[in-house]
Amino acid sequence: MKKYLKFIQISFNNGLAYRVEYFVGTFRNLVILLVQLAVWKALLTAGPVTTGSGVVTLREMTTYVVISSMIGTLLTVDVIFNMNDRIRNGQIGMDLVKPVNFQTYTFCNMLGQNMFSFLFQLLPILVIGVIFVGIELPSIFNFLLFLVTLINAIVIMFQMNYALGLVAFWYMRGWQSTIVWILNRLFSGRYIPLWFFPPILVTISYFLPLRLMYFVPISIYLGTMAPLDCLYSILQQFAWMLVLYGMTRLMWRAAIKKLVIQGG
Amino acid sequence: MPIIKVDNLYKEYHQRKGREGLTGAFKDLFNRQFKTVKAVDGVSFSIEKGEIVGYIGPNGAGKSTTIKMLIGILVPSSGKIDVNGIEPYKHRELNAKRIGVVFGQRTQLWWDIPVSETLSLMRYIYDVPEQQYLENLKIFSDILGLDKFYHTPVRQLSLGQRMRADISCALLHNPDILYLDEPTIGLDVVVKERIREFIREVNKSRNTTIILATHDMSDIERLSSRVMVVNSGKIMYDGNLNTLKRRYGTEETIVADLLGRIDDTSELKSMGVDKIIYDNNKITIKYDSVKINSSTVVRWLVEKVETKDISITVTPIEDVIRKMYAARN
Numbered sequence: 001m002k003k004y005l006k007f008i009q010i011s012f013n014n015g016l017a018y019r020v021e022y023f024v025g026t027f028r029n030l031v032i033l034l035v036q037l038a039v040w041k042a043l044l045t046a047g048p049v050t051t052g053s054g055v056v057t058l059r060e061m062t063t064y065v066v067i068s069s070m071i072g073t074l075l076t077v078d079v080i081f082n083m084n085d086r087i088r089n090g091q092i093g094m095d096l097v098k099p100v101n102f103q104t105y106t107f108c109n110m111l112g113q114n115m116f117s118f119l120f121q122l123l124p125i126l127v128i129g130v131i132f133v134g135i136e137l138p139s140i141f142n143f144l145l146f147l148v149t150l151i152n153a154i155v156i157m158f159q160m161n162y163a164l165g166l167v168a169f170w171y172m173r174g175w176q177s178t179i180v181w182i183l184n185r186l187f188s189g190r191y192i193p194l195w196f197f198p199p200i201l202v203t204i205s206y207f208l209p210l211r212l213m214y215f216v217p218i219s220i221y222l223g224t225m226a227p228l229d230c231l232y233s234i235l236q237q238f239a240w241m242l243v244l245y246g247m248t249r250l251m252w253r254a255a256i257k258k259l260v261i262q263g264g
Numbered sequence: 265m266p267i268i269k270v271d272n273l274y275k276e277y278h279q280r281k282g283r284e285g286l287t288g289a290f291k292d293l294f295n296r297q298f299k300t301v302k303a304v305d306g307v308s309f310s311i312e313k314g315e316i317v318g319y320i321g322p323n324g325a326g327k328s329t330t331i332k333m334l335i336g337i338l339v340p341s342s343g344k345i346d347v348n349g350i351e352p353y354k355h356r357e358l359n360a361k362r363i364g365v366v367f368g369q370r371t372q373l374w375w376d377i378p379v380s381e382t383l384s385l386m387r388y389i390y391d392v393p394e395q396q397y398l399e400n401l402k403i404f405s406d407i408l409g410l411d412k413f414y415h416t417p418v419r420q421l422s423l424g425q426r427m428r429a430d431i432s433c434a435l436l437h438n439p440d441i442l443y444l445d446e447p448t449i450g451l452d453v454v455v456k457e458r459i460r461e462f463i464r465e466v467n468k469s470r471n472t473t474i475i476l477a478t479h480d481m482s483d484i485e486r487l488s489s490r491v492m493v494v495n496s497g498k499i500m501y502d503g504n505l506n507t508l509k510r511r512y513g514t515e516e517t518i519v520a521d522l523l524g525r526i527d528d529t530s531e532l533k534s535m536g537v538d539k540i541i542y543d544n545n546k547i548t549i550k551y552d553s554v555k556i557n558s559s560t561v562v563r564w565l566v567e568k569v570e571t572k573d574i575s576i577t578v579t580p581i582e583d584v585i586r587k588m589y590a591a592r593n
Contacts, residue, residue, distance in 0.1 A: 003385070006384075006385050007385070010374060013377055014374070017417070093332065093337050093367070094371070096336075096337040097372065098372070098389055099357040099361045099389065099390065101357070256339065259337065259338060
């Protein structure tokens, strides 16, 4: 167990080595956030809008956007890039030489990175959100539920990325991350809440785990989701975790058989 | 009871044949062609505990593929491998605990953090007791000079330093078996010698079994008495190094840049040297390494005259293999 804690710590330290990259990322996030805020302000300045699922106010929407970009700092596709690189250049051989479970090791790496992102990317957005934007604050109960769904979202995002990272054993091209990126932007509610979606897209989103990453946690934070729906969503999250866990296990077994360590 | 037993081992790859040019690439998109490459072609051997075995062959002979199967990160196409009583690829993590691995072209160090951090991480990965950890760090510092770059981030290390750090990592947990794949590739003579010295020391003091894959004959000369020669996935020779040399490749050449003059080279001839070319300040000495060894010649040279640079060329493995084929036909 200790070794995995150490992995998290090392990955966090690695973040320090690339701190300038992180700070540039922080700046980029803030710029994108400001653009979004400006757009929604222009759209909703005239007054609240009625959607299929109720009335949306400007304050709700700005809160949504701020929370969404905070979550965005934790849900990255770095795992896919990382695995693709390691598989393509054969460095994965050096990972497998160690008495370590590869999936847990990859997960720990991500956690270390997330801790760094939390401090240097998420917190700045939170501070700006609370002081300058004036976001809504949730009830304690909603906040706890929000935390649960967010932690689950991080796990699901990892499992999806890990599964797609493993695809590199069969196809040595990095197209997977692009697909996740596109689907994620569309169905997760990262930029536009599903409230504004036409019914057909909403229906599709129910069959994908992506809705559970941004839209569900933020709706819970805002208190716009009925208690029963909250419960359903959390159950869905656990179901997806189980499915993805089984899937990645099967993929790993097949991948190991197929494994060709590239290069000398 | 051998520690490693390999029985009739095969590994085949399906390699994609990429066709040339733009039209070729377009054709590949719809109709891929594959060819089967036999990287390891029916290999059998066994290795006793405490042996140092040189696994030698030209590039692409299947050395690395065999090693990867022995350490359990590559699944054999067919055949049986038994390392310490288990099949490595079926019990990768268990096998990994008992072995140390160094790949010359790769590193297992964490690129962006100091060597010290990687070593302390290794300590947790392998559950190394504190006493053993400190003892080993001291040995690595004494023989490999690890303390000189202990706190340097890995990406700032020179190749020789990186290799020494990698070897330290591989030996921290006192493994039963140490696999070395081209551990001296691209290193200068001094560092090479230091690493060979250390490997010999580890083998002697801990009875560590050592498998050394290389295409550099001189690596093996210093370390092992047993040698396996592989080519195109097959073992061509398995036995004593001296016998191999006597049969196929015994000629060595020493080239030295001299600062002074040698008055009389006839003494060398009487020592058993075949040929001497001497002009101005450069001397080339060819000899049969069965009759006289390189250190005798070098010692003679150093005693006689001040030298600027000495290099030794042994028969390359490619020549040995060519002679093997010639002898067979």
